[in-house]
Amino acid sequence: MTTDKPPTTSALWDDPVAVVRLGADQALRYAEAIDQREAAPTAQALAALTQFDERLPTGATSPLEALAKLEAVGAPATMGSTGPNYFGFVNGATYPVALAASMVVNAWDQNAALPVMSPVSAKILEVTQSWLVDLLGFPPQTDVTFGTGATMANASCLAAARDHLAGTVGYDVQALGLYGAPQIQVVVGAGAHSTLRKSLGLVGLGRERVIEVPCDDQGAMRADALPDLSAADGPILACAQAGEVNTGAFDPFDALADWVTERNGWLHVDGAFGMWALADPSRADLVQGLTRADSVATDAHKWLNVSYDSGISFVTRAGALRRTFAAVAAYLPPEDGFEAMHHTPQSSQRARQVEVWAVLRTLGRSGVQEMVTQACDAAQLIADRIEQAGCTILNDVVLNQVLVRYRDGETTEALIDAIQADRRVWCGPTQWRGETAMRISVSSWKTTLEHAEHAAEVIVESMARATQRPR
Numbered sequence: 272m273t274t275d276k277p278p279t280t281s282a283l284w285d286d287p288v289a290v291v292r293l294g295a296d297q298a299l300r301y302a303e304a305i306d307q308r309e310a311a312p313t314a315q316a317l318a319a320l321t322q323f324d325e326r327l328p329t330g331a332t333s334p335l336e337a338l339a340k341l342e343a344v345g346a347p348a349t350m351g352s353t354g355p356n357y358f359g360f361v362n363g364a365t366y367p368v369a370l371a372a373s374m375v376v377n378a379w380d381q382n383a384a385l386p387v388m389s390p391v392s393a394k395i396l397e398v399t400q401s402w403l404v405d406l407l408g409f410p411p412q413t414d415v416t417f418g419t420g421a422t423m424a425n426a427s428c429l430a431a432a433r434d435h436l437a438g439t440v441g442y443d444v445q446a447l448g449l450y451g452a453p454q455i456q457v458v459v460g461a462g463a464h465s466t467l468r469k470s471l472g473l474v475g476l477g478r479e480r481v482i483e484v485p486c487d488d489q490g491a492m493r494a495d496a497l498p499d500l501s502a503a504d505g506p507i508l509a510c511a512q513a514g515e516v517n518t519g520a521f522d523p524f525d526a527l528a529d530w531v532t533e534r535n536g537w538l539h540v541d542g543a544f545g546m547w548a549l550a551d552p553s554r555a556d557l558v559q560g561l562t563r564a565d566s567v568a569t570d571a572h573k574w575l576n577v578s579y580d581s582g583i584s585f586v587t588r589a590g591a592l593r594r595t596f597a598a599v600a601a602y603l604p605p606e607d608g609f610e611a612m613h614h615t616p617q618s619s620q621r622a623r624q625v626e627v628w629a630v631l632r633t634l635g636r637s638g639v640q641e642m643v644t645q646a647c648d649a650a651q652l653i654a655d656r657i658e659q660a661g662c663t664i665l666n667d668v669v670l671n672q673v674l675v676r677y678r679d680g681e682t683t684e685a686l687i688d689a690i691q692a693d694r695r696v697w698c699g700p701t702q703w704r705g706e707t708a709m710r711i712s713v714s715s716w717k718t719t720l721e722h723a724e725h726a727a728e729v730i731v732e733s734m735a736r737a738t739q740r741p742r
């Protein structure tokens with residue numbers, strides 16, 4: 272049928288399967304091509320993004336037009352973070368089974384808030400919770416919930432900690448808010464991630480009103496520098512970290528857990544990526560005492576390589592999440608198994624657990640361990656190669672993070688510029704001890720030792736260009 276008139280909205284959906292198939296085919300073409308692409312888009316692809324600057328159509332348009340635009344203009348401008356050569360921030364890739372499961376979950380479009388709304392989501396949640404608790408070695412009563420990322424997982428855990436601690440001195444934060452609430456003594460390491468402080472701010476404990484514990488040269492909290500607090504000063508919330516974002520360093524969890532237990536406090540750990548070291552017995556010394564924490568925040572979109580967004584909260588104090596997040600409404604059914612909406616800040620929610628389940632079901636215990644080992648070995652290989660070529664490795668490479676300086680801050684900036692202009696691999700900057708350093712994070716399941724060799728070669732070639740660059 273040809274007509275000059277725009278289609279009516281109902282006519283757009285005459286063949287809904289064709290629309291979805293087109294999108295699925297497009298997604299597959301993208302996934303197939305990504306390994307052959309550079310790790311970053313070309314300048315032309317970025318310039319073409321202005322093609323999205325259109326007026327909102329006054330009437331209906333074909334859904335095929337929207338899809339065509341995503342393929343022609345959107346896809347070329349993506350970062351190659353699902354390939355093997357992207358080492359920026361701490362951004363994971365996506366296992367094929369995670370991508371496939373996410374497509375299925377999107378088709379299901381379940382509201383995972385309550386078992387009655389989605390029995391299958393509730394069942395898979397229950398299984399995923401028990402697998403994670405078992406795999407990582409948390410106590411059996413641990414509550415596990417899903418949200419958007421490590422930031423919101425931190426916020427969820429900290430909200431539960433706040434309410435529990437205030438409750439120990441007879442104060443009900445949920446009922447009364449923080450007006451007149453008891454002062455909670457919040458202890459954080461000087462190397463805490465910025466989003467941990469953001470989460471503290473979000474739950475009303477303050478980004479700045481914290482007692483900061485000095486760190487060692489790797490950014491790990493010094494157990495010998497913990498403050499001299501007595502319970503009389505107010506309940507204690509200690510926030511530790513598994514995996515410093517530059518160095519991958521781990522705080523001394525056993526010492527912290529002892530310190531907190533003596534003071535009847537709450538130990539929270541931000542383990543956004545580092546928590547996954549629990550799955551690798553050869554790294555047991557790094558995570559010693561981590562599962563003694565009252566709460567741990569992590570995510571699955573970094574190292575477990577599921578697609579965004581997927582945060583996970585572990586709270587070992589049974590009932591604490593429910594105390595903070597339960598909602599009451601006349602239309603809600605009586606308690607019926609583990610109800611996600613009564614344990615998380617969100618009500619309606621995507622069944623994020625399905626992707627995590629699919630990855631765990633596919634990798635098994637040994638596969639998760641291999642995922643950690645492979646990334647750590649690749650990080651060590653890159654560090655060794657570029658150190659031999661003249662870079663300084665600023666951290667002890669204990670995990671998947673490599674912190675690099677080439678001569679000085681300025682030359683390091685030139686190196687990062689050269690790597691980013693080359694586009695075969697992608698690494699970004701950070702500040703370390705007041706000067707620019709380069710961060711390499713190996714978080715993609717696709718990065719093998721061959722890719723690590725290749726990345727090191729590109730970095731070494733870029734070192735030559737960085738020193739030739741006119742200043």
Ligand SMILES: Cc1ncc(COP(=O)(O)O)c(C=O)c1O
Pocket residue numbers: 360361419420421422423464466467512514515516541542543544570582
């Ligand atoms: C240690 C740490 N905590 C928290 C976060 C925030 O994670 P998300 O972006 O998933 O909220 C990150 C991100 O890199 C991190 O490395």
